[in-house]
Amino acid sequence: KHTQVGIIGAGPAGLLLAQLLHQQGIESVVLENRPRQRVESRQRAGLLEQGTVDRLRQAGAADRLDREGLIHNGVILSFNGKRHRIDLAELTGGSRVTIYAQTEVVKDLIQLRLDSSLPGAGESIVFDAKAVDIQHVDDGEKPVVHYTHNGEAHTLTCDFVAGCDGFHGISRKAIPEALTRVYDKTYPYCWLGILAKVPPSTHELIYAYHERGFALHSMRSPDISRLYVQCDVTDTVDDWPDERIWSELQIRLGTTDWALQEGPILEKTITPMRSFVSEPMQHGRLFLAGDSAHIVPPTGAKGLNMAVADAGQLFDALMRWYRDGSMADLQDYTACCMRRVWRVQEFSNFMTDLFHHNADKSAFDLALQASRFNQLIASQVASAVVAENYVGLGAKRAG
Ligand code: FAD
Numbered sequence: 001k002h003t004q005v006g007i008i009g010a011g012p013a014g015l016l017l018a019q020l021l022h023q024q025g026i027e028s029v030v031l032e033n034r035p036r037q038r039v040e041s042r043q044r045a046g047l048l049e050q051g052t053v054d055r056l057r058q059a060g061a062a063d064r065l066d067r068e069g070l071i072h073n074g075v076i077l078s079f080n081g082k083r084h085r086i087d088l089a090e091l092t093g094g095s096r097v098t099i100y101a102q103t104e105v106v107k108d109l110i111q112l113r114l115d116s117s118l119p120g121a122g123e124s125i126v127f128d129a130k131a132v133d134i135q136h137v138d139d140g141e142k143p144v145v146h147y148t149h150n151g152e153a154h155t156l157t158c159d160f161v162a163g164c165d166g167f168h169g170i171s172r173k174a175i176p177e178a179l180t181r182v183y184d185k186t187y188p189y190c191w192l193g194i195l196a197k198v199p200p201s202t203h204e205l206i207y208a209y210h211e212r213g214f215a216l217h218s219m220r221s222p223d224i225s226r227l228y229v230q231c232d233v234t235d236t237v238d239d240w241p242d243e244r245i246w247s248e249l250q251i252r253l254g255t256t257d258w259a260l261q262e263g264p265i266l267e268k269t270i271t272p273m274r275s276f277v278s279e280p281m282q283h284g285r286l287f288l289a290g291d292s293a294h295i296v297p298p299t300g301a302k303g304l305n306m307a308v309a310d311a312g313q314l315f316d317a318l319m320r321w322y323r324d325g326s327m328a329d330l331q332d333y334t335a336c337c338m339r340r341v342w343r344v345q346e347f348s349n350f351m352t353d354l355f356h357h358n359a360d361k362s363a364f365d366l367a368l369q370a371s372r373f374n375q376l377i378a379s380q381v382a383s384a385v386v387a388e389n390y391v392g393l394g395a396k397r398a399g
């Protein structure tokens, strides 16, 4: 097979890039390890920044998002039962966030690509296709992606390779180790996430610190709630029967004049927490986007948004090449992404540290944590900094 841009991974980054390129008449093929049904049902993120919504609109992939997405003007922070609302719109000059699940973003993008009336559209995403090796990215020959599909070996030859294959993919490993610098941090806790068939008990998200650990009340729709509780790294879902989950959520999110509505739990998963950056995000004609290059802990909801921002940046740079024959933006790709990546890393780390209970912390560090929260209540400026980061920074303000 031949194409212009070979894309590895049908997550938000790979699918968005494919759709943006397609609109400009640039051909691509997306190779995806998993079956379509699996890709469309993996429960992950749910909060979209304005810039993410704008990119999806640009891709023509926002019709359902504009109809069904829930727009939030604020977010509630809670510390041992004391609540503080951050007015996102007021503190940022009108920016908001949208609740719309990653599963739905992915479904919309897949449908758009496969339903296109152009010949060959049906083959533009190959599911159950595992990329195993990438060759010739920096030797002047055309890059080649080797993959397996239905038990057979295949190759995809292309002008450029976009490595959008997530943290466990193969693309990052195709950059020589000697040229790579890795920054990594793990956290001594995990999140247990549930999807529950019950209307959300709050109009806006609640992020809560409690001595027993973090809790988050989010949502997917007016009928479905999404909630998370901090758990131990050694826990499995068997350690968390439904009654224990609800009881911890009641305690951690609780405040005097408010009760959490409970309902049937549809799904339970445990997510490990890590911060990770691998630099550079490119080598020759290979470019990484999204989780393949960096991971943030989920507090702050940045993973999906950063994947979309990378894919948008890579699209802009590729268009500069295909339209004007200039490699300049492709050469600057890593440098442009890194400013945003580190700002988001810092914010995600700040939110994670502020809201989790870490039994290894000294009394001094616990007191600092409480003081940071008190400053958010006392200072509009401190709240505005959180608001600005939470709604997403445009490229100009990223640092
Ligand atoms: P992914 O969505 O990971 O997509 C990569 C794709 O590449 C996958 O479909 C994978 O199957 C495919 N692939 C991998 N290897 C190969 C190969 N060799 N060949 C072909 N295809 C391959 N973010 C938040 O903001 N909030 C959350 O609550 C949240 N929860 C999360 C829970 C989990 C369990 C995980 C894993 C992530 C979560 N995230 C969350 C992060 C967010 O979902 C990711 O940042 C986002 O999915 C990144 O998109 P991506 O396109 O870069 O990668």
Ligand code: DHB
Residues within 6 Å of the ligand: 044, 045, 046, 047, 205, 218, 219, 226, 298, 299, 300, 301, 302
């Ligand atoms: C969701 C996940 C997050 O990590 C977050 O910070 C906010 C919302 C969610 O899944 O809805």
